[in-house]
Amino acid sequence: QQPVQSPQAVILREGEDAVINCSSSKALYSVHWYRQKHGEAPVFLMILLKGGEQKGHDKISASFNEKKQQSSLYLTASQLSYSGTYFCGTALNDYKLSFGAGTTVTVRA
Amino acid sequence: KAGVTQTPRYLIKTRGQQVTLSCSPISGHRSVSWYQQTPGQGLQFLFEYFSETQRNKGNFPGRFSGRQFSNSRSEMNVSTLELGDSALYLCASSAGTGGNSPLHFGNGTRLTVT
Numbered sequence: 001q002q003p004v005q006s007p008q009a010v011i012l013r014e015g016e017d018a019v020i021n022c023s024s025s026k027a028l029y030s031v032h033w034y035r036q037k038h039g040e041a042p043v044f045l046m047i048l049l050k051g052g053e054q055k056g057h058d059k060i061s062a063s064f065n066e067k068k069q070q071s072s073l074y075l076t077a078s079q080l081s082y083s084g085t086y087f088c089g090t091a092l093n094d095y096k097l098s099f100g101a102g103t104t105v106t107v108r109a
Numbered sequence: 110k111a112g113v114t115q116t117p118r119y120l121i122k123t124r125g126q127q128v129t130l131s132c133s134p135i136s137g138h139r140s141v142s143w144y145q146q147t148p149g150q151g152l153q154f155l156f157e158y159f160s161e162t163q164r165n166k167g168n169f170p171g172r173f174s175g176r177q178f179s180n181s182r183s184e185m186n187v188s189t190l191e192l193g194d195s196a197l198y199l200c201a202s203s204a205g206t207g208g209n210s211p212l213h214f215g216n217g218t219r220l221t222v223t
Contacts, residue, residue, distance in 0.1 A: 002151075029208050029209070030209055032211070032212070034212075041199065041214035041215060041217060042199070042214050043214070044211040047209070047210075047211055049209065087151070087152060089152075089212075091208030092208075093208055094208035094209050095157050095159070095164040095165040095206050095208055096154055096157055096164070096165035096167075096208065097154065097212065098154055099144070099151055099152035099153075099154070100151065101150075101151040102151050102152075
């Protein structure tokens with residue numbers, strides 16, 4: 001079952017912050033975050049396993065609320081290089097990662 | 110380390126034909142997953158193989174099939190092609206299984222069905 005991502009798109013100016021949300025109706029084993037730039041393959045950002053941990057990648061961090069089956073990706077002090085489509089992937093077990101529809105992030109100078 | 114390699118990069122086929130796509134994972138990775146990407150549907154899971162066994166399958170018709178060889182290389186086959194099969198097909202490999210390990214994607218095969 002595909003997770004639900006919101007918002008569908010966001011436009012930022014350099015230095016601004018944004019939050020992308022990902023939710024599932026079923027109990028999750030793990031949540032992944034990927035970024036895909038136009039014409040390129042998706043690139044792994046981080047994985048969060050059950051346990052409510054928070055991880056970071058440069059100024060991009062994420063949290064996983066196991067009770068609510070929700071994850072949030074935080075873009076802090078955005079840079080032009082953060083532009084792209086962000087996908088959350090959710091796994092109900094250790095096989096099969098299902099992706100949300102994606103959130104398009106545009107960072108402008 | 111070399112990344113995930115998918116061949117061919119582009120394919121043009123006509124309706125009714127069949128096609129085989131190939132994926133070579135990162136050396137040492139035993140899991141290969143396949144996804145279909147279209148503008149309207151995002152990334153749709155096709156199947157995942159681990160050590161030559163299909164571990165999970167997405168909601169695609171039986172025309173879509175795959176296999177994994179002993180060297181972890183994988184192929185995906187689509188028979189009786191339809192116009193709606195036009196998409197970017199992405200292969201991803203991981204050291205563990207797809208749920209608990211990062212996926213490393215190839216650049217994909219762009220399939221156009223006319």
